Amino acid sequence: MFKFKKLSNYGTSTSAFARTVFQARAIVSTFRCSEEQRDALLAKLFDLQCHLLKCAEWRDNLASEVESERANYGMPPQRSPSACGVVTLPGVGDLQSKGDAFLQSAKLAIAVIGDMTEPFYGKGFGHKFHQFEKWAKEHFDPADKFVMSVSGAIPFVEKIVQMRNAMSHHKSEPGTPMVYKNFDIGQSAEELFLIDPTWGLAGEPLRPMLQDFEQIIETIICLGEQILINLFDQFKMSPMLVIDEIAVQRRDPAKPTRLYVTIAGYEVPAP
DSSP, X not given: OOOOOOOOSOOTTSHHHIIIXXXXXXHHTTBSSOHHHHHHHHHHHHHHHHHHXXXXXXXXXXXXXXXXXXXXXXXXXXXXXXXXXXXXXXXXXXXXXXXXXXXXXXXXXXXXXXXXXXXXXXXXXXXOHHHHHHHHHHHSOTTSHHXXXXXXXXXXXXXXXXXXXXXXXTTTSTXXXXXXXXXXXXXXXXXXXXXXXXXXXXXXXXXXXXXXXXXXXXXXXXXXXXXXXXXXXXXBSOTTEXXXXXXXXXXXXXXXXXXXXXXXXXXXXXX
16 A cells, blocks of 8 residues: 655745755756765755745744734724724734744754755754854865855844744843734824734844745745755866756746756756
């Protein structure tokens, strides 16, 4: 008896799926390395995919609730600035739990990216990108894009780790705790308007959660792609091989991969 098990509600049309294992298979096949190393890297990319899909799930759950609450909410009548009254607001249930779960998956995804070097160099770094940077500077020229990409990722990685740690170490982490604010009402000179849920570290301006979720997912995907490109440059089978980017307008919505391997100086159609 053959048994099939559903692993995810998301398919190749989701960027977190298309731009991790699905995209990487063809790239990794051009590495000059052992089959065990290829399999180990793809296994890490599968873990990355799983964590990113959890992030996408939390993003979509939040987006669905925000849309539903907005659709069913009746905006109160405009009042003068001096008027007093009570306003009932819509709300997303368990807003903090959603944010905390998203951050946990985001931090785990970053940690997998920091370990993508392990199959080839015997050392991974998890989310400790300062250590990753130090190692890269010892192994490559300081101007090498491997070093530059790791160094450039440090502020983003530190921010996500700080936000995640603020969940459970709010008495010891600087800038903590995390602050969550559900729907609110703003007022302009002409009208009242709904403000979607926001979040941020204590003492910082709060930011829209949905926009942050989307930006964090995309940044983690790009970071994983960049480390994959760095490894490709070190282990590609031929110096003639390069990685090129598919223009956004040419990407297939059914599988919106971004990167592919081609030959330097040749116009090879993107897959």
